[in-house]
Amino acid sequence: MRISRRSLSGLLLLAPALVALGTLTLYPTVWVFWLSLHRRVPTFDVNRFEGLGNYMFLASDPRFWKAAQVTALFTILSVALEVVGGVLAALALRGQQWGARIALSFLLMAWALPSVVTAKLFEWLYHPTVGLVNFLLGGVSLNWLGDPRLALPGLILADAWRTMPFVALLCYARLIAIPTEIYEAAQLDGAGGLATLTRITLPLLRRILLIAVLFRTLDAIRSFDLMFVLTGGGPAGTTETLTVYAYRSLFQAMQLGLGSAVGVVVFALVMLVAWGYLRALRSEGVVA
Amino acid sequence: MDLRWSGARARRKAALLVSLLIVLSGCTTPPEHAGGVTLVLKHAKILGPVDPIPRLLSEFEAEHPGVRVKAEALPWTSDEQRQFLVINLEGGRPGFDVMMLDCIWVPEFARAGWLLDLSPFLSGGELVGHFPSAVEAGTWDGRIWAMPWFMNVGLLYYRVDLLARHGFRPPATRAEMLEQIRVIRAAERNSRLEGYLWQGKQYEGLVVNVLEGLWAAGTSLLDERGHIFPDASRSAGVLRSLRMLVESGASPPWVTAADEESTRRPFGNGEAIFLRSWPYAADLFERDGSPVKGKVGLAPLPREDPARAAPGSTGGAHLAVTRPTRHPVEAVALARFLAGPRAQRAMTASGATKPTIMSLYHDSELIRASPSLPRIHDLTLAGRSRPVTPYYVMISTTIQPELSAALVGVKTPSRSIADSRSRLDFFLRDLRE
Numbered sequence: 001m002r003i004s005r006r007s008l009s010g011l012l013l014l015a016p017a018l019v020a021l022g023t024l025t026l027y028p029t030v031w032v033f034w035l036s037l038h039r040r041v042p043t044f045d046v047n048r049f050e051g052l053g054n055y056m057f058l059a060s061d062p063r064f065w066k067a068a069q070v071t072a073l074f075t076i077l078s079v080a081l082e083v084v085g086g087v088l089a090a091l092a093l094r095g096q097q098w099g100a101r102i103a104l105s106f107l108l109m110a111w112a113l114p115s116v117v118t119a120k121l122f123e124w125l126y127h128p129t130v131g132l133v134n135f136l137l138g139g140v141s142l143n144w145l146g147d148p149r150l151a152l153p154g155l156i157l158a159d160a161w162r163t164m165p166f167v168a169l170l171c172y173a174r175l176i177a178i179p180t181e182i183y184e185a186a187q188l189d190g191a192g193g194l195a196t197l198t199r200i201t202l203p204l205l206r207r208i209l210l211i212a213v214l215f216r217t218l219d220a221i222r223s224f225d226l227m228f229v230l231t232g233g234g235p236a237g238t239t240e241t242l243t244v245y246a247y248r249s250l251f252q253a254m255q256l257g258l259g260s261a262v263g264v265v266v267f268a269l270v271m272l273v274a275w276g277y278l279r280a281l282r283s284e285g286v287v288a
Numbered sequence: 289m290d291l292r293w294s295g296a297r298a299r300r301k302a303a304l305l306v307s308l309l310i311v312l313s314g315c316t317t318p319p320e321h322a323g324g325v326t327l328v329l330k331h332a333k334i335l336g337p338v339d340p341i342p343r344l345l346s347e348f349e350a351e352h353p354g355v356r357v358k359a360e361a362l363p364w365t366s367d368e369q370r371q372f373l374v375i376n377l378e379g380g381r382p383g384f385d386v387m388m389l390d391c392i393w394v395p396e397f398a399r400a401g402w403l404l405d406l407s408p409f410l411s412g413g414e415l416v417g418h419f420p421s422a423v424e425a426g427t428w429d430g431r432i433w434a435m436p437w438f439m440n441v442g443l444l445y446y447r448v449d450l451l452a453r454h455g456f457r458p459p460a461t462r463a464e465m466l467e468q469i470r471v472i473r474a475a476e477r478n479s480r481l482e483g484y485l486w487q488g489k490q491y492e493g494l495v496v497n498v499l500e501g502l503w504a505a506g507t508s509l510l511d512e513r514g515h516i517f518p519d520a521s522r523s524a525g526v527l528r529s530l531r532m533l534v535e536s537g538a539s540p541p542w543v544t545a546a547d548e549e550s551t552r553r554p555f556g557n558g559e560a561i562f563l564r565s566w567p568y569a570a571d572l573f574e575r576d577g578s579p580v581k582g583k584v585g586l587a588p589l590p591r592e593d594p595a596r597a598a599p600g601s602t603g604g605a606h607l608a609v610t611r612p613t614r615h616p617v618e619a620v621a622l623a624r625f626l627a628g629p630r631a632q633r634a635m636t637a638s639g640a641t642k643p644t645i646m647s648l649y650h651d652s653e654l655i656r657a658s659p660s661l662p663r664i665h666d667l668t669l670a671g672r673s674r675p676v677t678p679y680y681v682m683i684s685t686t687i688q689p690e691l692s693a694a695l696v697g698v699k700t701p702s703r704s705i706a707d708s709r710s711r712l713d714f715f716l717r718d719l720r721e
Contacts, residue, residue, distance in 0.1 A: 042378050043400035043678055057714065063689065123550070128542040129480070129559075146488070146545030148696045228367075234490020235544050236693035251371040252685035253715060254396075 029267070035260035043254050054261035064262065066237055067245040074156060074241060075220040081160040082216055083209060086167025091201070093168070094175045104172075107165035115162065119229035122158040126230075145231050148238045155226055155239055162226075163219070167212045174208040175201070207284055214277040218270055242266050324354040325615045327622055328384040332362045332369060332605075335568075336640030344634055348625050355618050366390055366492070370681075377402040382610045385619040386626075388437065389606045391673070392492075392680050395428035397608065399678035403433045404609040409620040417629075421602045421673040422644040428676065434606035435627035436644035438635065441664070441671040442500055442600030445555060445563040445573070448585040450476070458587040462504075462529070465562060465590045469538050472561055482560040483538040485551040488530070490692040493547055495684045496601045496674070497564065498691050500589055501526040503672060504598035509683070510675040516683065516712050520705050527694040527701035534695070544696050556580055564589065566603070567642050567668075570660045586663045588670065599672035604644065636661075642668075679716060686711050 039050045058064045089107065093100050113121070125133050126144035134140050144154040178201070186196050224243040227233055233240030233248070240248075242262055250259030334341060345357045362369040370393065376382040377397065389397065397403050410432060415423045422436035446458050454472050459465035469483035487493035495509075502508055505526050511518040533539040543551070548565060555563040556572060558579040563569070573584045591598045607623040609616065625631060632643040636654050642664060648654060649665030674680060687708040694704040 043396050045401075063711075127550075128540065129554075141541075143541040143544070146542045146696070148693075148698050151545075231545060232489055232491045232688075234689065234692040235696040236698040237490070237689035238698075240689065247371075248685050251374055252367070253682045254374070255682075255715060 032260045032263050032267075035256055036264045038257045040256040041254055042256065050257065054258045057258065058261055058265070063237060063240070063245065064242075067240050067242045067262075068265075070152065070237075070239060071221060071223075071241045071243075073152065074159070074223060075217060078156045078159040078163075078220050078223075079213060079216045081156065082164045082167050083213060085160060085164040086212070087171055087202075087205065087209070089164065089168035090171035090175055091197075093172050104169070107168055110162055111165040111169075113162070115225040116229055118158065118162045119226050122154075122161075122226075123230060126154055146235055148236050151231050151235060151239045155230060158230070159220070159223065159226055163216060167209075167216065170208050170212045171205055174205055178204055207281075210277065210281055210284060214274065214281070217273055217277070221269055221273065222266060242269075324356060325618050326356045326358060327386060327615060327619055329357055329359045329386045329622065329626075330362050330373075330384040331359065331388040333364075334635065334638070334640045336638050338638050340631075340634045340638040340640065344626065344631050347630075348622060351625075352618065352621060355615075355622075357622060360384065362388065373397075377610065381612060384610060385613040385615060386607060386609055386622050389434055389608050391422070391425040391434075391436075391602075391604050391606050392684075394426050394434045394606055394608065395676055396678040396681060398428045398431075398433040402611055404611045404613065404616055404620070405431045406433060406435065406609065406620060406623070407431045409617075409624075414624075417646055418644045419602070419646060419668055419671075421668075421671055422604060422606075425602070425604075425673045425676055426606045426608075428678070434608040435623045437605045437607045437627050438632070438641035439644045439668055440566045440568070440603035440642065441668040442496060442564060442566065442589060442602075443664070443667045444587045444589050445565060445569065446585050446587055447558075447561050447580070447583055449583045450561055451585075458585060459562075459590050461594055462590045462592055466536075466538050469561055480559050482540045482554065484533060484562040484564070485539065485546065485555055485560045486533075486543055486564040487547050487551060488534075488543040488692070488695050489545050489547050490688050491547065492684055492688075494688060494691055494695070496603070498526065498530070499674060500564075500598065500601055501530060501592075504589065504592040504596070506593065506596055508675075510677065514677075516687075516709050517705050520702065520709075524694075524701035524705050527691065527704065531695055531697060531701070544692070558583075567660070567664045570664070571639055571658055574659075586660055586667065588667060597670065599670055600667060602668065602671040602673045604642075682715055683712060686715060 036054055037049060037051055038047060039053060040047045093103055096103065110118075123145070125131050128134060128141050128143050128146070131144070133144065134142055142150060144150050182200060183196065186200055191199065222243055223241055224247065227239045227241055227244055228247070231239045233244045243266060246259050246262035246266065248259075249255045249262060253259075329345070331341065333339070341359055345359060349356060363372055369388075370390070373382075373387060373389070373393075376384070377400070382402075394403075398405075415432070415436070418436045419439060422439055423432075426432055426434040426436055444458070450472055451458065451468065454468070454475060456468050456472075459468055465484065473481055473483060486497050488497065499509055502523060505522050507517075507519040507522045507526075510516060517523040534541055534543060548569075551560075551563055552565055552569045552572065554560050555565075556569070556578060570584070570586065572578070573580050575581070589598045589600050607627055609619040609623055613619045627644070629645055629648070632645050633648055633651065633654070635641050636643045636648055637657065639657065642661075643649070646665060646669070649661045651661075655661050675683075677683075690699070690704040690708040690711075693699040694701045699707070
């Protein structure tokens, strides 16, 4: 095959980007997969090929399954809350004559805060004696972050607070792009508020919601900072997600092979979810 | 071949060259400054009113002509510092020469071959004036791998005024403390007043609190032959009594999510009678405007058995030199200088840290600014270091969720001890020589 001069120089110009992408994503991914097939503990000069040994251990490891369960619960519930909250916020914003700009900047603020700052903020909000949350609930003394039944719901709420604005903004942008003629026509046809919402607004939001849910799901599966700062994965591992477990295995227990195996599992999950959504999006005709 | 460098093609080639240059320029190392040595010191930001490090470094540079020291900050939290160090040291070319280490990392990093053996550089009695437990923490396999830099010890803070008002002396035993909490809270009728605060979040601090409980009960986490929880039933008893503190209301339920700062604040606001913490809190309680100024006393941790001491866990930081450093002599000199009496004195005077050199606790000038120093000296001397072994962090992270589970009642204490053991068996399999 002869490569024309033109496409050769095109390739050459692309080369820096390809090299950068290759070294920054492909190389580490392959390396982590390779590591996951080893028993590697650098501090003890242990470096041995073990095949699927780490994966077999994970299959029977209660801490891993617990982390997988926590990750699944966290992802499903926080994304669901964010979508419902985001759509409601967007609808409320659209109805605003005044104050939409201020509300938007407030929403953006929550979204723009670094998650470690959000975590610290919620540490105060959830404080059992002086926290605002318990005060608003009528002075109860719920032990939000220290009770194994409340810690995960607490984190889910914090995550929903932080990322709901993302969904809200995307939906709001779509909403204001819907031509008013459609609503006028619906009104003429005698559609009520509920029918307009379920027959017009929500179907028109569908595509943008799919994209929002894709981004949010991928983020939620990999979530790390909120739990790491607020609970350290506790109490009793009830908030330990797969990424926190991977981190603990990698940098604290120094089990590089095992930690990488957890990393590969997270990677596989993310790819699987992304593939599923992309299929859905394709059938919607959103992406090629 | 077309040699015309003009028009669109020339621009394309130029763009290509530029991007190549950009890629390649990232691969060179910065030059040493002319004719001298530049050392890079990695340390966590020293908290306190004034950072004493810059002045100390210029003193060092004045004494060592031709050596420049670049101080670089480590990340904020201990976990992130560890991650940073592990990644860079494991990579083989760390880019720094001297680093601050949490004392529990020293044997592990030494075992990994990341640290320079300091023993040949040190004169015979150089570390004699330091706390023995601090020297022990920097020693592994008979060699010295890190210089003790500053010190911590677990101790009991109590409210002098509240105890005096009800005719109590600082509690010697756990039982006495619980009784005092009961009496004082009943009489004070202040629903905001908590009893005993300690650290029960799922992190290293919880392990420290459990270790102190184990020592008070006369057992340990690791025996000489490397067995985990050698006395399982007594260890389960320790977890049970920690759980009882919460269940009985002597400690608020939120200690199961509490760390140092979230327990220090309420005690500092006058909302608790007892607090287990580290010496750093003492100066904060005595600051102007503090609600508990002049009302806080320091005592040893309460005993389980009146006949057996309950040592507080020691902690702190060491200074180590990376093995691949290109300037071992200068790097060791810097570590020795910063760990030496003059530098430790300046650090203590700045109010940030407590020294590892014992005589500084009796320095009259330092005591004027920090009156609790002699007391902290005695408590530190009676303290005990966490197991000095390369496996320590691995053991600690593995048992943290188990201990937390027993604390919040998700698992029975004996179950959590058994699960800790079986999990560690997998990790430690074929690691031990």
